[in-house]
Amino acid sequence: MKPLIVLLGVFTACLMIVKLTRGTYEIALSARVALSAMLVFTAIGHFFFTKGMALMIPQQVPYKIEIVYITGVLEIFMAVGLLLENYRVLTAWVLIAFLLVVLPANIHGALKNVNYQNASLDGNSWKYLWFRIPLQLFFIGWTYFAVLRK
Template identity: 30%
Template sequence: MARWLLAIAYIVAGIAHLTRPAGFVAITPDWVPLPHMVVMLTGMAELAGATGLMIPRLRRAAAVGLALYALCVWPANVHHALRDIPLNGVHLSWWYHGPRLVLQPVIIWWALWAGSVTDWPFRRRQSPP
C-alpha cells in the first residue's frame, strides 16, 4: 500500500511538472542552469521512478533514485520558502513551508522503505525458505 501511494504521488507530481512547469521553474534556485529543462527532466524522473517502484526487478533502483531525487529538489523547496516566492500570485505561509521542509526526510525514507532498500524501523517478516 505504501509503495502504491508513493507511486501515485510521484505520478501526480510528474504530470504536474510536465504540464504546468511555471510554478516549478519559479521556485528553482538561480544557480540551477536551464531551469525549464531541469523541471521537465525532473517530471520524467518522477514518472520513471513511480513506474520502477511497481516493477520488482527495478524497485530498489527506483527507490534509490526517488530518494536521491527528493534530496536534490530540497534546495528548491528551501529557496521557495526563504524567498517567499508566490505561486499563481499566492504567497504561501510557513504553515505550508515548514511541514514541507521537515517532511522531506520522511519522503526520502519512504522511497527507500517502499522499495525495500531499508526496513528501518519496521522489520519485515521474513518468509520461510
C-alpha cells in the same frame, strides 16, 4: 499537502482492495503503489505549473524550464520503477537521492515566497517551509520502509 493526501489516500484504498481480493494486508505493496501514485501526481504538476516551479530554482541555475520538465519525466519513470520487481531497489535509491537534491529548491522557493501554481511571489513561505522539510524526510522514510527495509 496535496501529495501527502494522495499518498495516504491511495495507500489506504490499496490496502483495503488488497485485503478484499487477497485476504491479507500487503503493506509494502500498498506503500509502493501509493508512492507511485504520488509521484505521478507530482509529476503532472511539473507540466501544468512549469513556470512557477522554475521560480523555485535558484537564479544562477540555467535551463530552469528544462529542469522542471526533466524532473517531471524522472518522477514518472520512478513511479513505474517502484512497481517493477527488477528495478524497485535501484529506483528507491534514485528516489531518495532525488528527494534530497530537490529539497534545496523547495527551501529556496519558500524563502522567495514562490506560489508555484500562480507563478508568483506571493506564497506562504514559512508555513510551506516548516511543513515541506519534515514532509520530504517523511517521503524518504516512506521510500526506505516501503522498498529497502527487509
